[in-house]
Amino acid sequence: RYGVGRCLSSPLLLVITLMSHRLHPTSPSPHPSPPQVRLCDVCSSEHIGFGVAGPLGKWERVLCRVCAVGVEGAKSLSRMCSECDTMGIFGTRGGAYGGTLHCRKHKLPGEADVKHRRCDGGSSEPCDRWAAFGGAMGERKPRRCRDHRMEGDEYLRHTRNSSAAGRRALCRREGCSLSPSFGGEGMRATFCKAHRRTGDKDVRHGLCQ
Ligand SMILES: [Zn+2]
Ligand SMILES: [Zn+2]
Ligand SMILES: [Zn+2]
Ligand SMILES: [Zn+2]
Incomplete structure (x- = not known):
């Protein structure tokens, strides 16, 4: 303790000490990325069940069942990606993050399709x-x-695209919203013309004999 006191008593040394601290940032961030547990924005409960998505689809707010009542845009988080307003497909079954699901975009290394x-x-x-x-x-x-x-x-x-287009089936290529006409022979239509797989036939228009 004596040494430190003497050291800091010199103004020049003090400046050097401060500068060297700045140049060598010590420990990395105190919070390593996963597992990031989000708490209810309102009451800090860890039993979150609802989210409000921002313009980019990210969960802007997360809420518990109680605090979500009456909140505009609150959606159930069950079966959703924990990061965004997309169905969660990837996860680790019974792993360290048991129960957390992610979409294709937010999938963590080591996560597999559990759906x-x-x-x-x-x-x-x-x-x-x-x-x-x-x-x-x-x-x-x-x-x-x-x-x-x-x-x-x-x-x-069967595709469960119960979204905007109602029950109309969509081409299975991700992001494609055309209605499918092509599929394996004798099967139902699963892809549009642009995304048909090699060997797929126009099964929708080929039905009439
Ligand atoms: Zn709450
Ligand atoms: Zn996501
Ligand atoms: Zn097989
Ligand atoms: Zn398509």
């Missing part, structure tokens, strides 16, 4: 593709991909 079930392979090995077909064993949810669908499986992955 769509992977193909169980039917009678062969499970594969990594999204399941879209099911029903052969009485399931009501998709269990198998196109290649592994079993006899009696039906296409079960």
Whole structure:
């Protein structure tokens, strides 16, 4: 303690000490990025359930169930990306951030699609593709991909684009709002002309015989 006192008693040394502190910022930010727990804007409750999205879709405010009552634009956060007003698809099942979901844009490294079930392979090995077909064993949810669908499986992955356009199906390419006419032969239309996959046929207009 004696040494420090003597050191700071010299004005020149004091200046040098201050400058060197400025040049060498010590510890990094005291808050490492995840897991960022947001609290209710009003009462600081950690049980947030509603959000108000800003113009860019980011959650500008988050609120608990009680404080959200009567707030204009408050939307339920369940199943939404924790960062923005988009369906959350990616997450870690039972991981450190258990329950937190993210959209494609805000997906964290290591997060996987927890929304769509992977193909169980039917009678062969499970594969990594999204399941879209099911029903052969009485399931009501998709269990198998196109290649592994079993006899009696039906296409079960219906788009739930219940947004502005009502129940009208949209092309499955992300961000495309055209109505689909193309799909695999004998299947329902899933893509528009511009986004059709190789081999897709115009199944909508080909129906009339
Ligand atoms: Zn609250
Ligand atoms: Zn997001
Ligand atoms: Zn498969
Ligand atoms: Zn399209």
